[in-house]
């Protein structure tokens with residue numbers, strides 16, 4: 400049974416058809432990526448999962464219809480979304496506090512993780528006093544400490560410079576191997592998707608449908624340079640799918656805008 404399963408999920412904003420037909424699944428402990436062009440509807444898909452938007456189709460969690468959206472997912476939005484007036488420690492505890500954990504208990508729970516996330520000594524700093532990569536790590540730490548069933552990461556490294564991004568990708572991969580989170584990552588970076596994922600769904604441009612599902616057949620740990628022949632060929636295969644998309648299929652019958 401899949402942890403998360405979407406069947407024919409669709410979404411329109413007024414007359415703008417954004418998601419045409421999305422069916423996908425994520426198994427427990429699996430790292431899955433959604434790779435798609437800008438404006439395809441990827442963040443919209445996460446909004447449907449977190450309950451911030453409503454659309455058509457069916458969503459299941461551990462085999463049951465998904466209703467308690469907030470309860471299952473720890474969500475890292477596309478922008479790091481740290482609150483500038485809260486110290487890093489208090490930003491990291493925010494998700495737990497929203498869950499009803501008292502601030503003192505939340506602080507005790509997150510404090511030992513600052514070292515693991517490369518943030519030791521910066522607990523009392525404000526976000527503006529940290530580098531971009533540190534802020535992203537703090538946002539990720541805030542996400543994972545919530546101990547939800549599944550991580551939703553929306554282009555977590557999109558705003559970083561190339562060097563910091565590479566370091567963060569390596570670091571996330573190590574953390575994932577250690578913790579085996581069930582994770583769904585949105586990215587438009589082919590190399591990042593191949594480096595991190597067990598499986599990849601390639602999305603079309605808007606209105607989005609799944610163009611291809613690709614199982615990444617590479618052992619871990621992987622290199623980030625695509626410097627093994629197999630890894631380079633997986634990357635090339637995906638690039639080819641993106642650059643030479645098949646024509647859009649017709650939307651399913653009975654399609655309605657909602």
Ligand SMILES: Nc1ncnc2c1ncn2[C@@H]1O[C@H](COP(=O)(O)OP(=O)(O)OP(=O)(O)O)[C@@H](O)[C@H]1O
Nearest residue numbers: 412417436437438439440441442443444477587605
């Ligand atoms: N609340 C909204 N109301 C109206 N239109 C919206 C809303 N949210 C998103 N859209 C539209 O839906 C489309 C998809 O947006 P979305 O943010 O999901 O794209 P994306 O794939 O995440 O893009 P990017 O890679 O640039 O982050 C865009 O055309 C956007 O203008």
Ligand SMILES: [Mg+2]
Nearest residue numbers: 441442443477
């Ligand atoms: Mg987006």
